[in-house]
Amino acid sequence: MTIRMKLAGLATAVGLALSAAMPAAAETVTIRYSNWLPPGFWLWEDVLMPWIQDIEKVTEGRVxxxxxPKVVGTAANQFxxxxxxxxxxxxxxxxxNPGRFPITEFGELPLIHPKAEVLAPVFDTIYREHLEKYEPFKGVYPLSLPTITPLQIVTKNRNIESVDxxxxxxxRSSGTTLTAxxxxxxxxxxLKSAAEAYEMLAAGTIDGQITNLNTIPGFNQLDLLNGVFHIPGGLANAVIIIGINQEKWDSISEADRKAIQEISGAVLAKKVGHHYxxxxxxxxxxxxxxGYYxxxxxxxxxxxxxxxxxxxxQAWIERAKAAGLENAAEILELYKSETAKAE
Structure with missing residues (x-):
């Protein structure tokens, strides 16, 4: 073997040794987001898009x-x-997804608290401290679990003065509890999604909906309705899963997952609630x-x-127990007491 060949072999060996000793550069993880909210809607512009941008910032571009360009599937089947x-x-x-997540349906119950900024972070915290171990959302990791503003009665040509x-x-209903x-x-x-309400209202197939009030102007429905009956605490609420595919989440480095969690969870839930x-x-x-009534x-x-x-x-307590949550009544009382403390 010539001296040149020996030197070349030595250089190769040194290079391999150095590369083995150095950590591999982290690959960029790209998350594909499916958005069904209407263009210009405040939730997208003021909450979700800034949070998405913050994900890239806190991970220094690694995520x-x-x-x-358009929603994948429908609003109703995003899970x-x-x-x-x-x-x-x-x-x-x-x-x-009626009936699929009974353990978390206490977040849909009526008359708990009038403010989403109070309800949302409490709900997310209770989930992480008491319910996460039950894995109700298998296959999807919930980055944040807010509830929204209590749902109100909005009607066409019906001046409502009581629920009678x-x-x-x-x-239009949005879930199991409200339907009950x-x-x-x-x-x-x-039972239809907010995205489907416009056509039903325009066609006159429904007399109104029970929803959070901002969806009426936000989903271009202001001219299709003309009356509100407001109930502090609402007739129901909705649980939101701001979630990521579990395998995609697991593909992100532990350090970057931690950074994303710090801007999500109850922090993001409170922001969602405030804007609602x-x-x-x-x-x-x-x-x-x-001119609404x-x-x-x-x-x-x-x-x-x-x-x-x-x-x-009580019906929720029984459903939750059947799904394995033996202390459902205690969880509901905890939710009520923690939101009451924030008043």
Whole structure:
């Protein structure tokens, strides 16, 4: 073997040794986000997009989020889309999957608290401290689990002065709990996503919906409705899964997962709740300016409603127990007490 060949072999060996000793450069992880919210909607512009941008910042560019040019699937099936890897991340309404996540349905219960900024971080915290071990969202890792503003009654050509005025009315529902409440008061629930409400309202196939108020102007429905009946604490709520495909989440380095978690969880939930409260207040003013009939529950009506919904709460406790949550009643009392503390 010549001296040149020996030197070349030595150089190769040294290079291999050095490369083995040096950590491999982390590959960029790209998350594909499926967005079904309308263009310009405040939730996307003021909350989700800034959070997406922060993910890239806190991971120093090692994790990027690319938004698909259009929604993958439908608003209602985003959980399956993300779980099955057709997209990696989305905003998912748990109630659009009735009966699938009974353990977390206490977040849908009515009359807990009037403010989403209080409800949302408490719900996320209770989930992580008490419920995560049950793995209710297998295949999807919930980066944040906010609840939103309590759902209100918005109608067309029905001036509602009490829930008795809803008897026989066809109204869009968004989940199991709201459907149960509506059936109990004699309304006819139609389980559909917020994205589907416009066509039903325009066609006159429903008389209104029970929803958070900001969706009315936000989803271009202001001219399709003309009355509000406001109940502090609402007739129900909705649990949101801001979630990522579990395998995609596991592909991110531990350090970057930690950095993302620090800007998610209860922190993001509180931000979501704050903006929901703010935009519901704006929506209410917009409705007033548009000439909507404005009704509001009296103290006596609220007291009667609290008694009325007790069977709905008990029904959740029984469903949750059947799903393995033996201390469901304690979890509900914890939710009530923790939100009450924040008042």
């Amino acid at each position: 990027k989020v690319e938004v698909a 399956d889309v993300v779980r099955d890897g057709l997209a990696d991340m989305s905003w998912m309404v748990a109630g659009y 005025g809803l008897k026989g009315a066809k109204l 409440v509506m059936e109990a008061i004699g309304a006819v629930p139609v 409260d703010l935009n519901d207040e704006k929506a209410l003013e917009t409705m007033k300016a548009a 404005m009704g509001k529950a009296t103290d006596d009506q609220l007291a009667a409603l609290r008694e009325f919904v007790k069977p709905v709460e």
